[in-house]
Amino acid sequence: MTLSRAYRLVLVLVAGSLPAGFLAGSPRVLHPRSPAGSQQAGGVSNADCAVCHEETVKLFERNPHAVLEKSPRFRLENSCESCHGPGRAHVDEGGDKSRIVTFREGAARTAYDGRCLPCHGKDRALSGYEAGRHARQGLACVECHNIHNSTVATRLLKQASNDLCFGCHLREKSDFARPYRHRVPENAMRCTDCHQPHGGLDHGARRASIGSEESCFRCHREKQGPFVFEHAGLVIRDCGACHQPHGSNNPKMLLRSTVRQLCLECHSASRNVLTSQPPSFHDLRSPRYQNCTTCHTAIHGSNSSPRFIR
């Protein structure tokens, strides 16, 4: 296989970064709210917090965020303050909730970016988070995550992930009750199998396949191609040009109830667009021509037929 110049450059970068990364490694990474920050000045310890919040502090030992106090990378003595901010005023004024960050405030995303993103903002899963729809609509992390009292172990979610999504996305919830659908209600799939809820660099909060192509190809890899003969419309647009991915009333989750209707809406002679007109022997009065995929069976692309017939 011939490697192009760009590919060789990437390989060199990957290979070169491995030793560099290990040499640069340090066992201690400062938490953004570590001793140099505001946290220690006039701070209260976790033991102080436990006087009133005993159960919460006890349960916190098994919380993933316990690394803040236990891990040699952080070793914070007052990890509560790393998220809730300085607690001295809250303690001094007898537990006044207005003197500490309770995460029950306005809850706009911007209010909490400074709480969660200093640590999590560099996670791969959050790359491009700012451009994601949830972030653009001001939704905060605590809309979906419950840090102390999560009933779902994974990712400290408030609810099982599908239920959590359907809590807001009613239309999609209803789409999954349609007769032709992906098997999400049966728990065979999760919304997060196809979507990256944090947004990200792929638009539509979709989770791309390995080559940053359609998320559909994560499972339907036989349709990813490349094909010797590509169905141009599908490559230029996406699977959504013909299918409703959540659920549809039409067979095969198509956008239209009959095959010819779907095909002819694109394949009719027009100027200035990429299209083609079926030849005149396609007699639409006959059911065999009404169903284009009777002959054009390899409609997603073919390696052996320019007309997608095998």
Add this chain to the structure above:
Amino acid sequence: MSMKAIGKKVVRAWPLFLLFSAAVAHAGQAQPAEGFQWGAYQGRGEIEIGYRWVTTAGNRDMYRSMVNLGEGPRLLRSDISLRAGYGAGVLFDRLDFSMYGWGGDPHNTMRLNLGRSDAYELRATYRHLNYFNFIPSYANPLLGAGILLGQHSLDVSYRTTDVELRLFPTGRVRPFVGYSRSSGSGPGFDTIGVTANEFLLRRDWRYSSDEYRGGIELDMPRWNLTLEQGYRRLRNDSGAAAAGPPAGNNPLPFIGQKIVLEALGRSYRERTGAPVSKILALIRPVGGLSVAGRYIYSMADVDSAMTEFSSGNFVSLDERIIYAAAGDAFTGRATKPMHRGNLVAEFSPIRRLTVLNDLDTRRFHVSGDAVLATTFLGVRPLAGPGGTEAQRKVTGTPSGRLDFKQVRNQTEADYDLGSGIVARAGYRYTVTEAEVIDRDDGGTGGRSGRSKKDTALVGMYYRPGHWMYLSFAYERNWSDRPLTRTDLHDYGQTDLDLRLGPWKNLSLQGRVSILSNRNPAPDTLLDSQYRSYALGLDYAWGERLHLSLDYVRTRISSDVGIRIPQTLAPDFSFYRERTDGIGGSFGVDLYRGMRVDFGYRGILSTGLLPLNHHQPYAEILIPARRHFAWKASWQYYGYNEKGAGFQDYRGHLVTVSVLYR
């Protein structure tokens, strides 16, 4: 008593039942889910094992195509999680393991998430989906004759595995490796069109795809760099063979010849390889500025070969011959180099203002070349003076090329007006270029297009507290020309979302989404509208009582000008869909953990394909001993397609299970 009368009584009794349930729930004592201790681990989980009985009426194939849940013993679900304090677990300090639908159900999943703080994280998923599809009305060339055989059907098993291991040897360096496999195998039926007839083919799907990836993540205080190298491989060894009667679907002669397929064998051999390289960088150099960038390069290529042999009596209009057998040998190769880059930067020049720029560019081409050799045997001329030619060999070298370039840049500014109101406005610019070049058996042709879109974006959200959220977004797009006929061209999209939580346990929600797209070009005349309105209510009284209701009204109307292939006469393609989705569930803890849940989810649709799809359910949970409970459930699936009663089905599923928690 008629169903209508029963329905009226139920509606009348509903408020009384709610009051009764609330009173009972108040009197009962909900049992909190207990965990268990296992060494250093605190555990929590549920395992449900049971037996399901299924009775169906109507079209069993449609039931299998849509639901496909069968009878027998099942591991219905299993969710287990273990947690230990930091460093307390020997091999792991957290484990989440879940399984659904094992023991014969068509959808089995298994998910494992295992990790030790500061050491590693392992994520594994396995999924098996049996895709059964036998819809009599779909792509059935015999439907017009009232014959309901599904000539396009599948019974394919898809298996997907995904494993990723991330190591944390130091705070800054995180190597990772991953492996994914996806495979499909099973039989199906398809058709092959030969001249003016089509014949049933039995397909044997057999493909598998493997993905390997590995890389390293460097996590520095102000930046993060991930380098990833992957490789995707696909092997397709599917085949096909003649499976139907030799006369095919059309017994009538064509140009005096009866078209017959006596035998056909076809085999595919495709090998796709694609190295993929990825660089991802996240930088937060100063407070108020964050930049995320990504570059991906992949170079996919496919080598394919197909052989086919058929015998019978056929006509080739291209060659003007009648022939008794044909052998096809096809070899092809295609490559697809692809570059993709993204850059997202967010900057807050002043405290209340945030500016975001999102640049995305994608560029690839697909070029394919092939050699096709067809040998016709037992050849006779179709017309003209009779010849003695017994064999004719035809070769072709069709090829295709597709170039695609897209650049999209969006700039948006958010301004915090105070009191929980944030307003935003922006502009998106998209340029897409595509060129398609076909060279089919000596002919040449090319089509190209360039589309430029300008999109204005405005929106706001209002979030005075947890009790209320209101957001509004509107985008308006103008484009100089579409690339394909049904592209989004001159469109306007409005989204409105309102959520209220006046009390802690009650939430109300309303959403509106409207998309209107037009293309007034005289040879297209596209006018489509998509409108969706959703209302939801959710009420929970701790663990004791839960009520959820939702209603979604969807209206789709689309008119597109088309040309009838036979005459090229202009016509219209109309699509109308009016769908009402209704859902609700009610659960109440009656007495000491004894719980009743019931609900309904249904789709009522009119328009071009009028149908109803009803899915009510009811279940009761009765605690037995400390960790055990009995559960019995009933679920109904009813599908009714107006005007196509042969596709209707009804299915009752009764499940009795034991729940361990």
